[in-house]
Amino acid sequence: MPVNILYSIIVGVVQGIAEWLPISSKTQVLVVSNALFSLPLVVAYAFGLFMEIGSVGSALIYFRKDVVSIIKDRKLLRYLVVVTLVTAIIGVPIYVVVEHALEGAYNVGIPMLALGIILIANGIYIRRSRISQKIGSLDDMKIKHYIAIGIAQGIAAFPGVSRSGMTTSTMLLMGVKPDVAFRLSFLAYIPAAIGAFMMTILFSRKEVHAAVASIDTTGILIAIASSALVGLVVISYLLKLAKSNRIYLVNFVLGTIAIVIGTITTVNFH
Numbered sequence: 001m002p003v004n005i006l007y008s009i010i011v012g013v014v015q016g017i018a019e020w021l022p023i024s025s026k027t028q029v030l031v032v033s034n035a036l037f038s039l040p041l042v043v044a045y046a047f048g049l050f051m052e053i054g055s056v057g058s059a060l061i062y063f064r065k066d067v068v069s070i071i072k073d074r075k076l077l078r079y080l081v082v083v084t085l086v087t088a089i090i091g092v093p094i095y096v097v098v099e100h101a102l103e104g105a106y107n108v109g110i111p112m113l114a115l116g117i118i119l120i121a122n123g124i125y126i127r128r129s130r131i132s133q134k135i136g137s138l139d140d141m142k143i144k145h146y147i148a149i150g151i152a153q154g155i156a157a158f159p160g161v162s163r164s165g166m167t168t169s170t171m172l173l174m175g176v177k178p179d180v181a182f183r184l185s186f187l188a189y190i191p192a193a194i195g196a197f198m199m200t201i202l203f204s205r206k207e208v209h210a211a212v213a214s215i216d217t218t219g220i221l222i223a224i225a226s227s228a229l230v231g232l233v234v235i236s237y238l239l240k241l242a243k244s245n246r247i248y249l250v251n252f253v254l255g256t257i258a259i260v261i262g263t264i265t266t267v268n269f270h
Contacts, residue, residue: 007036008219012054012226019055020235024118024162037214045098045159046207050200052193054224058231059190066187075138079146079184084191086150094157095199116259118161123252137180145174153192163189182239
């Protein structure tokens with residue numbers, strides 16, 4: 001197997017797994033694509049958001065019954081519209097700022113350090129949300145709750161911030177039952193991820209072209225297909241893990257690893 005194809009599969013597997021855990025999939029793809037394909041960080045960041053389209057395929061297939069129900073469920077439709085609009089208002093400016101901030105920053109150790117710190121913070125946040133868990137449902141939620149979820153999802157445009165971790169934990173803190181929180185979080189992911197994909201096409205055409213030039217079209221299609229297939233295979237298992245009380249430990253371990261590797265990389269960077 002050619003090296004580039006193997007690298008593309010690795011990137012796809014990383015996206016396919018990381019998207020469904022409360023860790024930042026775009027940052028995992030940023031780090032991996034930077035290491036394997038030597039993409040500059042600003043290009044790798046855009047590519048990380050571009051790769052969301054693979055997980056959208058998984059979500060659309062896995063949650064197809066929920067997606068179809070949106071047509072008849074006005075409350076769910078209103079939830080998705082409000083959350084998506086707020087996400088766009090918060091997330092688009094963050095994306096533009098981060099894209100410019102990453103230009104010329106080639107030391108991958110720095111974002112890995114930030115990733116580690118944010119992962120551990122997310123772990124604490126998730127742990128706290130489970131301790132304060134209450135009973136609730138979509139029927140009990142109001143517009144202010146939708147706005148809070150949209151803000152949490154928009155903030156996830158920052159590299160290292162987990163979208164699923166932020167939205168799910170926010171809902172758990174508001175008293176939504178875990179199964180409902182995860183379902184609503186994943187449903188909100190679909191329009192947000194499609195928006196992230198379109199945003200890279202609109203605002204980061206140059207970076208996307210650079211990624212295509214480095215990886216080639218076939219490699220990118222393989223990466224997207226791999227992420228979609230892996231997502232379909234592991235999503236049910238990861239949802240069970242994400243609902244357990246030990247998911248915060250995963251964040252602590254990954255955060256510690258990222259900090260250690262990021263520190264070593266930063267110290268040795270010339």
